[in-house]
Amino acid sequence: MLTVDRRAFVKASAMAAAAAAASGSNRALALTVLNNQPEGSPLKWQKAPCRFCGTGCHVMVGTENGRVVAIQGDQKAEVNKGLLCVKGYHVGLALYGKDRLTTPMLRKNGKMVPISWEEAIETIASKIMANPKGFALYGSGQWTIGEGFAGNKFMKAGLGSNQIDGNPRLCMSSAVTGFLSTFGVDEPPGVYDDIDACDVAIMWGNNMAEMHPVLFSRLVDRRTRGEKVTIIDMTTRRTRTSDLADHVLYFKPHGDLAIANGIAHLMVKSDKYDKDFVAKHCNFRKLGPKPDEKTPPDMLGVPMTFEEFAAAVEPYTPEKVEELSGVPAEKIRMLGDLFMRRDVRINSFWCMGMNQHTRGTAINCIVHGIHLMSGHFGKPGDAATSLTGQPSACGTVREVGTLCHLLPGGRLVANAEHRKEAEKLWNVPEGRIAAKPGYHTVEMFKRFNTPTDQGGDITTLWVQVTNPGQTLPNLNRNFRAKKDLADKFMIVSDVYPTATTELADLILPSAMWVEKNGMYGNSERRTQQWFKMVSAPGEARDDCWQLIAVSRRLLDKGLDGMKGKDGKWIFHTTDKSGKEVPIWDWAHYYDVNVDERLFEEYRPFSTKKHKNLAPYQEYVKSRGLRWPVVEQADGSWRETRWRFSEFDDPFVATGKGFQFYHSVSKDDKALIWFRPHEHPPEMPDAEFPFWLCTGRVLEHWHSGSMTRRIPQLHRAMPKAYVEMNREDAVKLGIRNTEIVTVKSRRGEIDLPVWIGGRGDPKPGEVFVPFFDEGKLINLVTLDEYDPYSKQPDYKKCAVTIVRKG
């Protein structure tokens, strides 16, 4: 790589990329590659956020003759400063798997037959016309902002139906309910800058080294610069993160609530919590009584006094916590002492460990609570940070509100005033938006997989940019039952054949990533933009166009919902001269930048909850901006890093210090919740003696439909396995690599055993990654979910391990 020229560089590997690191000489390397390009090189470099996770790294995409030929980390991006993870370096190859879907296909007499787009659009429109209330749209945290906005408008303002949900329900919704319960408004107050400023990083069941490797690099890289960062890894199994941690605290599955309550107990007992901060900025809160046997208490709770709170956490002594969680009492005291120190900055991180949890909302609330109580909040390095798994779970699903109970900009469908505002901004007649929330993900799929005459009132389902056939829990019940139901019709828009397209009745080939214009929003409220750089293969077309074309067809068929108050089509688009552009016609879709139009239509929604967005063109210029983005006197746009903190957030009144301006208690205060430890719904017993935890691996992104088609990543991690503790393996007489059956009450699969591998579960626990389409662990998992977030728990269920033969 020392004397590389462009040709050698491109030849060196199928997808050339510079191993540019955030530090030292490697940074120079990537630049060298750029600067060494010969004059007149046809290679064109443009910016884009990475297609994969929610970190939001930027890559530079090199295109030549209509193909992506090179990728490198973007030096100008604040998030990753030129560094990428192993997936990111290969992201360009995700476009070029051999089996890209290139033509619409319809199931006719049991066989998938290629059809025209015209027939596909007509088929969908007819299905919707036949039963608009039985139609549901299942979207994704990989939808671009424009796609999500168009889908949301199509359903809620067009069909007047709230049957739209998205896969962030499976990954982020407990974080959402945690933020809403605590601050009254979604998304983290802090940013990634906290990673650079904290003294202590606490991982709450978060394997950051594999799931957000670039952020973990950003953290551990500080050590190489001589800074001291203490990493505390709270986990149920040894991971790559544990290897670099100063303290590894193993806890029993579900023990995290006890630990967090134990920290609160110690702060109360020793009277060393941040009294000033709590008095000025916090209220205490608990759940109220249950309205009836079946309904859980209201998520926003009822007030409690400090004395009541102290009494509630009283039982969580370090010794009691040790009993509940398995973490030694002295380690609980260490954590308590840490939170009571004012001279260190503490940053908590979590991801699926706390979110995919039947008590997800509760644990999210308690962790926010101990940060607020200890005053480790709202200063650089003092933050509670939830990390997202998808590139636009925040930007699209949470902010645009593509969930069954939300409207854009943090509004709720159940709130009459919010509906009115949305109807006004969308320019549709009052009363168009339905007041009743639709079905959340698990419920939506349950109903789609239930015979229509037995209450299965969802009959047509359109899945875009996601793979529920692999990622839903308890697949036999929630996805595969549809196979035997003749009157159910599933439409799937995707780029590759997946476990979902396998059962589809209509497959639509989609354009992906830099084959279309797009915008994403990452974990730290950063909104990012990119342009289309190459054409999609064959007849693959933008997901957004697909929605718009169907909407137009419905209008033509006389569905009045597709008309606004002015009688015009809801996606009516004009050029500069005011003439209508027929964007429903693919030949004219790129005559205007539809993505920009949709974003500008969405922008006014964002101010209600102070999530202000800048004009589209500002995002074209930047590597993303963190909302609220506010226009300055000089016409420039300023992003906000620390929300609710006076020194940075323009919406905090002068002299307040901190102001939680969407406070649940309407007094500018955040809530410190008491939520008790409770046992999970399914625990190991004599018949199913092991805990099963599922998760991701570094090399593959989620269901692997993209990364498993990248040869380098597939070779590095070819198939799923079950991690087992050596002690258990010896007891059962199981050898390393032996094939065993992992079996639960719901299903079973065969997997090779990996002992002492990348991760090492504690005795009595096993771990299986979910990326492998050939080994669907979600046939085994449990579909119990958090009562507030409706997010299933993929991390805990009871299984048994059976030797074969």
Added chain:
Amino acid sequence: MPEDPNLSRRDLLRGRLLGRIVESAANSAQRVAAAVSSAAVARETPDDGKPVGAPGVGRRFALPIHRPPGAVDEVTFLSGCTRCNECISACPVGAIVHAPARFREAAGTPMIDLHASACIMCEDTPCIAACKPGVLSADQPRKMGVAWIQTMACLAHTGSFCTVCSERCPVPGAIDVVAGRPTIRADVCTGCGVCASVCPAPTNAIVVMPLADRPLRSVHPSTQDPER
């Protein structure tokens, strides 16, 4: 060197010769600059200017070729191998191929081609069992070469995270991971090439160099490892 009576098989197994080999690997690695290429080394010429494998070069042509496990020294190998293809058909992963013409005299003899597949270090070594003339021998160390990490291309060494090579390495202890960064223990590494075949770095970070000097077949009994 290999005929040095002071060198035991244990020495060879433990790789006490390897300082020199590793040095040559490093030099070659710099010249080759990137990617896995055992074949590329074959194009190097020794100091006397004669191409490798040319008549009269003698033992020196033993340098470049990546033989299957248990191969005897190159001179014995070349004279003993009957090119019967038994080892090639015995290999369960297709890692053994015919050496192409650029290997001159060695053309047609079995070699490991890492571009086809890495040697997976089968415990029962079907290739050795299949070798009738015995040029692949169970008495020889299973050492084929040595892998070398180019840290500049390695993800783990350049600020990212990766542990694939150490996880997939079939030889216990051959790759150490310290603070998340892999290093190859040249004395333990057998040169099977699994690490190179699975390395997911954008530019493959692992070069596998064939063993320069394989030990002669006959070893004095008194120097044999008593543990074996």
